[in-house]
Amino acid sequence: MGKLFFYTPDGEPSHCSAASIASANKNTIWTAGHCVHLGDGSGDAGWMTHFMYVPGYRDGAEPLGVWSGARTFVASAWTQDMDWEEADMAAIVLNPRLDGNLEDVVGFAFGYTFAENATDYANTAMLGYPVEGYQRTDLNGERLMYCVGDTTDASFLNPFDDRLKMDCDMGKGASGGPLVWGPENDPRIVGASSHHEADKDTLQRVSDDHFSSEHGSYAAAVINSANNA
Incomplete structure (x- = not known):
């Protein structure tokens, strides 16, 4: 588990929660769609930016460091239609670090x-x-x-x-x-x-x-x- 920091489309800092999820690249976290895109049909203008993931975050501490976001994936049913019933979820693939992939450094990913x-x-x-x-x-x-x-x-x-x-x-x-x-x-x-x-x-x-x-x-x-x- 960790805390996900980002900026909203209007430049305001915000945060959500996220978790490491099992993936082929070992660098993926799972979160909500509304933490990635406004879901209002605004296309590119609706994306959050500058994702930073801090696994194990507590009281400002970053025990396992910070991981930057590389690519985001969310259903078009969210980005275009704000479908709360079926589509408020997203995956963020993170950039690997010099010390390895997220799953290797953290030592775990949820199935x-x-x-x-x-x-x-x-x-x-x-x-x-x-x-x-x-x-x-x-x-x-x-x-x-x-x-x-x-x-x-x-x-x-x-x-x-x-x-x-x-x-x-x-x-x-x-x-x-x-x-x-x-x-x-x-x-x-x-x-x-x-x-x-x-x-x-x-x-x-x-x-x-x-x-x-x-x-x-x-x-x-x-x-x-x-x-x-």
Whole structure:
């Protein structure tokens, strides 16, 4: 796990969360689509820039150094249509360093399970660096936080909505952090922290429900593109 720093299209510094993911190049991280592109159909004008990934970040410390972004991969369903249900995920291939690839230096990368209509995962961990949270004022984005629980189908009434939902009070800053499921010797990414419910008028968060886009065919296409880069 690590913290992902970047600049928004209007030049403002920002950050999200990300994680090393198993890849052919051993230099890939997984995050949210909205941490890479605005998703507003603006094309090249919507990309975030100057990505810097800091694995193991804590209170300003960079125990494993800093890695710069080389190439980004995200579904057009996000960049063009802001599809929160199926496409808010992205892969960033990092530049290798003189001391090796990310996976070699860090010593680990999460595996992944990307499957259509898969929403229910027991004992799942959501990790991230939140600066805001539901009914919390003690978060500043400087330490890795996590929630553990079961994910469920976000909408039983809509068969086309296969977002993953779990109870988690993390908010802004945790975006892009992985949802990790599986045995201790084979933890796998099954989602990425994406969004929460807010009141239409006040825009205030209304519950601790936290959502990930479905990680199905779009997620598989994104990681396959990164593997072929």
